[in-house]
Structure formats: C-alpha cells, structure tokens
C-alpha cells in the first residue's frame with residue numbers, strides 16, 4: 225500500500241511531531257508514504273473558499289494533480305486539507321463544466337486535473353485499510369488515559385458527500401482511540417466545533433475562544449486526561465487556544481492535547497520528544513505520567529500559533 | 531356561530547391576501563423587467579470594485595437620513611415601482627405608535643433601517659444558484675439550521691436569514707452584514723436541514739460576493755498574502771525549523787517551501803484567477819495595498 229502524503233501547513237510548519245509520528249507509524253504498518261513534492265496550502269476550505277471559490281478549487285486541484293502524476297491516492301491527516309481536497313476532487317469529477325473551467329486555469333501552470341485519484345483521511349485509512357485488530361497488535365505501551373475525542377468538522381461532514389461514518393453519531397475515532405488502550409469518555413456536545421474554522425480564528429478570536437471554552441468546560445466536567453484530535457488546526461486551537469482561553473477568562477485549563485498520530489506514537493513506544501509534545505503550549509506531562517512514560521525534560525515551549 | 535364568523539373572516543382574509551399576493555407578483559415582474567434594463571450584476575460588481583469605500587460612505591449617509599450625493603441609476607427605478615404597489619404595508623406603517631414602543635430605544639431609528647423592495651437584486655438568487663447552490667430554492671424557513679448553529683448561540687449571526695436573504699435577493703443587506711463572517715463552517719446546520727440544502731456553500735458564495743465588494747477583513751487578506759508569498763497560509767518559522775531538525779525531518783518540508791518552481795506555479799494560478807487583485811496584493815512591495 226502506498227499513498228501520496230499531503231502535508232498542508234499547520235502540521236509541518238507548527239507541529240512537526242505529528243508528521244514524524246505518522247512517518248514512523250506508517251512504516252511500522254508497511255504503508256509507504258510518498259512525498260508530494262511542491263504541494264502548497266490545500267487551501268483552507270473555510271477561509272479560502274470564503275474569499276473566492278474558483279481560486280480555492282484551482283489551487284486545490286493543482287495539489288491533486290501532483291498525486292495524479294505519482295499515481296497514488298492522497299492521504300492527509302488534517303480535516304481542513306481533507307475537506308478542501310475531497311470536495312474539490314468530488315466537484316470536478318461530477319461537474320464537467322467546473323472541471324473545464326478549472327483546467328483552463330491549471331493549463332497556465334502546465335497542469336491538468338484528470339480525476340484519477342481518491343482523497344483519503346489518515347484516520348479512515350487506519351480504520352478501513354489497516355483495521356483495529358492489526359493496530360491493536362502494534363500497541364506495545366497500552367495507554368492508561370481517559371480521553372475526550374474531538375472529531376472536528378471537516379472529517380465526516382458534509383456526510384452527503386463524505387461517507388465515512390454517521391456524522392451525528394460516529395464511533396470511528398472512539399474505536400481508534402480505544403485500540404491504544406485509552407478510554408473514550410463521553411462528554412456534552414462532543415461533536416461541536418472547536419471554533420477555529422471558517423476564518424473565524426483570524427477574524428474574530430473572541431468568538432472562537434467562546435466556542436473553545438464551551439468545549440473545554442464540557443471536557444473538564446467529564447474528567448478527561450487528554451484531548452485527541454485528527455486535525456492540526458483543531459490541535460492548535462486546543463493547544464494555543466487553551467492558553468488564550470485561560471488568559472481571556474482567567475480560567476485554569478490544562479488539558480494535554482494529542483493528534484491521533486501522536487497518541488499512536490506513544491502507544492507504539494516512540495519517545496515523547498520525537499512527537500514534539502514537549503513543545504506544546506499546554507504541558508502534556510500529566511498525561512505522560514499517567515501512562516507511566518518517563519517524565520520528559522522540560523524544553524522551551526516554542527510552538528507558536530498564528 | 532362564533533366559529534363560523536371566524537371561518538368567514540379567515541376566508542375573507544385569505545382572499546384579501548390572495549389579491550395582495552397577485553399585486554405583489556405583478557409588481558415583482560414589473561421590477562424584474564425594469565431592472566433587467568438597468569442592472570446587470572456584473573456592472574454592479576464593477577462599480578464596487580472601483581470604489582467600495584464610496585459605497586460604504588453612501589450607505590452611511592443613507593443611515594443618517596441624508597441623500598447620497600449621486601444616487602445610483604440602478605436604485606432609482608425600483609423605488610418608483612415600490613411606491614406604486616406597496617400600499618398595503620405602507621398603511622400598516624401609518625398606524626400611530628403606542629407610547630410603549632416610543633420608549634423602547636432599541637426601536638428608535640428602525641424605520642430608516644427597514645428593508646424595502648427597492649433593495650432587491652432580482653438577479654442575485656439566480657447568481658447564487660448558478661454559483662453551485664442549486665438547492666437554495668428548497669428552503670422553507672423552518673429554522674432548524676439556526677437551531678443547530680454554535681455560532682448563533684453566541685453571536686448575532688442567524689444562518690436562516692442568510693438563506694432567506696439570498697432567496698429574496700437582499701444582496702447588499704446580506705453581503706454588508708458583518709455577522710456573515712461568524713460562521714465557522716462546521717456543517718451542523720447542513721447535516722440537519724430537512725431539505726438537504728447546501729447551506730455552507732451558500733454562506734461561502736455570499737462571502738465571495740462580500741469579498742468582491744470590498745468587505746474583507748485585513749486579517750483574511752494577510753492569510754491570502756502568505757499563500758502568494760510562500761504557498762502556505764501558515765508558513766514555517768525558525769522555531770519549527772529547529773524542531774523539525776531535532777526530530778530528524780528536513781528543516782523545510784517538501785512543499786513550496788523547498789521547491790521554488792512549485793511556488794511559481796501557485797502564483798501563476800493566483801494571478802490567473804485575479805486573487806492578487808482581490809486582496810490588493812502588490813507584487814513589487816509584497817505588501818497589501
């Protein structure tokens with residue numbers, strides 16, 4: 225099995241530990257990840273789609289053509305990138321007129337969208353192509369953690385086009401998280417948005433933080449040890465955003481945040497510093513200690529968020 | 531007897547309603563033909579592109595009850611039409627206000643804000659549909675979307691009214707509304723809409739019109755400019771370079787960051803779609819205008 229590995233922006237440019245964990249994990253699972261050389265920002269579905277849908281689809285289509293040249297399906301582990309690339313791929317495959325329009329633009333850059341590859345989300349590949357049974361076998365350090373699973377918005381929705389799981393009552397991520405030995409804890413309004421998307425974070429941080437605080441309140445009430453997500457932007461929002469919530473509301477939240485790839489990294493025995501969790505804004509030591517992983521040297525917190 | 535009377539009233543009322551409806555429909559077609567002669571959405575957009583600020587000033591003046599210095603041709607004609615046919619709602623307006631409503635400061639100045647038929651852009655609904663929202667006309671205003679909306683729970687944003695205004699052609703009111711940008715594109719509304727309307731697409735299409743008309747936040751233009759400059763909405767920084775190196779990854783990811791010729795391709799596309807103009811990007815200074 226091989227995939228064209230789409231990086232995007234926030235993972236590789238802010239949380240490289242997610243990328244590192246994924247590369248090691250996939251090797252461990254005999255899945256080849258091929259770099260999509262010269263790929264760009266997806267571009268973000270909410271922000272760029274809101275500016276100009278044609279530009280959005282054209283830049284996204286260019287990214288897809290890179291995978292077409294490689295003859296491999298795209299794998300991304302960001303909900304935003306997944307939303308953009310999946311939707312564009314879907315749109316241009318269904319709508320000849322749109323495809324022609326976009327291809328005219330792409331021709332100027334010497335490219336053509338053909339519609340030959342699929343766009344897949346990392347978590348869905350783990351669930352459907354690898355399977356929970358095989359994943360459980362690879363877990364060497366079962367994690368003793370109570371986890372708040374955060375699905376994010378552009379992973380399962382719009383479900384009319386994306387057919388991964390029931391968008392209102394999903395279980396896919398809970399099952400994936402529980403395969404590491406952790407426990408997925410139900411909490412109020414679990415499927416609610418983190419608040420960062422749609423250009424809201426850059427345009428009106430106060431509204432974004434109000435969303436995030438509601439989620440953090442509900443997670444805290446449920447008594448969780450960590451938040452697990454499948455989107456670097458949600459990840460950033462729960463990590464950087466959590467400190468912003470504390471500043472704005474005078475609260476004291478300190479829930480460690482892990483991308484699913486980092487959680488699997490821990491359960492497969494990777495060193496926490498290889499996952500760059502030591503650079504998160506919210507200290508993850510409490511979660512690591514609970515998993516009886518060695519306490520890590522407290523390096524400078526250098527991951528900034530934009 | 532009472533019931534009979536009520537029934538009769540209802541029926542009569544309905545008939546009256548029918549008449550009004552017919553009148554209104556007639557008037558709609560009148561407006562349509564008239565404005566077809568005078569307006570095309572393109573020319574309107576061009577107007578805006580040339581000077582969105584002037585547009586804003588104009589609407590500000592209008593709010594203060596001043597006539598804009600140079601009222602637009604487009605808007606004059608339908609105003610006449612409106613006066614001719616909308617006698618029914620006018621009557622309602624003439625009712626004397628109760629003292630209670632006089633004392634409600636929230637209502638003060640509302641008359642000036644009342645939207646009239648003059649503000650209908652008869653081509654807008656079709657334009658939104660043509661932009662990919664075929665489902666728009668199916669909305670029956672049930673409000674499920676707003677009920678599901680996490681943004682509506684904390685902001686003045688009401689997604690149902692976005693759909694309604696798109697349907698009615700209240701283009702200016704919609705695209706100049708700041709709350710349009712309060713949607714986090716979470717799809718909660720769309721998942722629950724009993725008519726399967728692609729609500730988020732409609733929000734984005736409305737925002738595209740807003741962006742073209744100059745209602746685009748500085749912060750958003752900045753994000754756009756990062757993509758022109760680097761190919762990434764969130765470009766790399768020194769701290770992350772160090773972190774990448776520490777875990778054994780290349781300092782630069784194998785993206786447009788590592789391949790300058792790939793960045794050129796992206797720039798060619800952004801020029802072809804005139805994205806650079808949209809955000810006011812100056813290629814020479816690398817700054818926003």
Ligand code: SF4
Nearest residue numbers: 669671672673675723
């Ligand atoms: S849920 Fe659908 S049908 Fe109901 S008001 Fe919203 S868009 Fe219209």
Ligand code: SF4
Nearest residue numbers: 679713714716717719
């Ligand atoms: S997608 Fe936007 S309008 Fe719909 S529920 Fe989410 S925030 Fe509200």
